[in-house]
Amino acid sequence: MNSSPFVSLILPIRNEAASLEAGLLAIMAQDYPAERMEILIAEGRSDDGTRALVESFAARHPAPEIRILDNPGKIVPTGMNIALRQAKGEIILRVDGHTTIAPDYVCCCVEALERSGAENVGGRMNAVGNTPFGRAAAQATSTPFGVGGARFHYSEKEEWVDTVYMGAWPRRVFEQIGLFDEELVRNQDDEFNYRLRKHGGRILLSPTILSMYTVRGTPRALAKQYFQYGFWKVRVLQKHPRQMSLRQFVPPAFVLALLLGMLAALLGSWSLLALVAGAYLLANIGASLWTALRCGWRSFMFLPRVFTIIHISYGLGFLTGLGRFLRRWGDKKGKTPPL
Numbered sequence: 001m002n003s004s005p006f007v008s009l010i011l012p013i014r015n016e017a018a019s020l021e022a023g024l025l026a027i028m029a030q031d032y033p034a035e036r037m038e039i040l041i042a043e044g045r046s047d048d049g050t051r052a053l054v055e056s057f058a059a060r061h062p063a064p065e066i067r068i069l070d071n072p073g074k075i076v077p078t079g080m081n082i083a084l085r086q087a088k089g090e091i092i093l094r095v096d097g098h099t100t101i102a103p104d105y106v107c108c109c110v111e112a113l114e115r116s117g118a119e120n121v122g123g124r125m126n127a128v129g130n131t132p133f134g135r136a137a138a139q140a141t142s143t144p145f146g147v148g149g150a151r152f153h154y155s156e157k158e159e160w161v162d163t164v165y166m167g168a169w170p171r172r173v174f175e176q177i178g179l180f181d182e183e184l185v186r187n188q189d190d191e192f193n194y195r196l197r198k199h200g201g202r203i204l205l206s207p208t209i210l211s212m213y214t215v216r217g218t219p220r221a222l223a224k225q226y227f228q229y230g231f232w233k234v235r236v237l238q239k240h241p242r243q244m245s246l247r248q249f250v251p252p253a254f255v256l257a258l259l260l261g262m263l264a265a266l267l268g269s270w271s272l273l274a275l276v277a278g279a280y281l282l283a284n285i286g287a288s289l290w291t292a293l294r295c296g297w298r299s300f301m302f303l304p305r306v307f308t309i310i311h312i313s314y315g316l317g318f319l320t321g322l323g324r325f326l327r328r329w330g331d332k333k334g335k336t337p338p339l
Helices: 020-029 050-060 077-088 105-114 133-140 171-177 188-198 219-239 246-266 271-295 304-324
Strands: 007-013 037-043 063-072 091-094 099-101 120-122 126-127 169-172 203-205 213-216
Touching: 007 020, 007 077, 007 171, 020 203, 037 050, 037 091, 037 099, 037 105, 037 133, 037 188, 050 063, 050 304, 063 077, 077 099, 077 188, 091 105, 105 120, 105 169, 126 133, 126 169, 133 271, 169 171, 171 188, 188 203, 188 219, 219 304, 246 304
Parallel strands: 007 037, 007 091, 037 063, 120 203, 126 213
Antiparallel strands: 091 169, 099 213, 120 169
């Protein structure tokens, strides 16, 4: 690059004290010119000491500049929007609190944007775990059986896709299509990327853009995460029906079939429940064996449980969202402010 565009790295965080310092140190270790970067931390009023950790870190690391912004909404889209309004960068990068980026992450994002002309670029979500259950969850969420056709979870080639992990955008994208939808606690990236593509934008997945994402380490945390994904996907469906793909309907269809099977069993007929549960058990065990063959056998005993938690939690969340948002099928409006 003959010149280095100014880059704003935005971190929308809340209760990330356990993992945030490693992520911040990775940002400080970038090989991109420090004077051409700023770090905007949208802090969601954490109750685990995150803000004090950020303040201490900023005092010890004067460059690149770290600015701490209050995010009273406490969720990712409100944090992103607050920071976007304050950002000085020609290029905007999102970095999550659970993520550690490679030393050349910023350089690779800038290079990919300049080379491809894309409106958004990102890399593969390389999942890692800190517990035996978490390591199994990292393996499961890197497979098509675990997460369907979401290419950024497992693709190893450069390709045009529907969405990427985190993202890097020219500032003009937000000037043209607005900010993130502040109604969506989850799935705000899917909704934003759909709007981007609807306006003619292109999204590039590049394997050179490297980061490590730490997955949820307990069954309860993983179940809560995927329940929310399913729940808020309903509002994305109501606003943008064409954004949905068949894979996103499979978990709720599976859970609905299970519920109908259990109801039939209570009435004396076990055939539907046996068929649905048996077919899923065979698929689950097969996927777990395939994953263990590729990734190692240490996690095999956890994999069937992880797959089940992901699929049932997402499916239950989606069905719950259908009930919760039943009267909003004609409501396509979101809380999408301009820049």
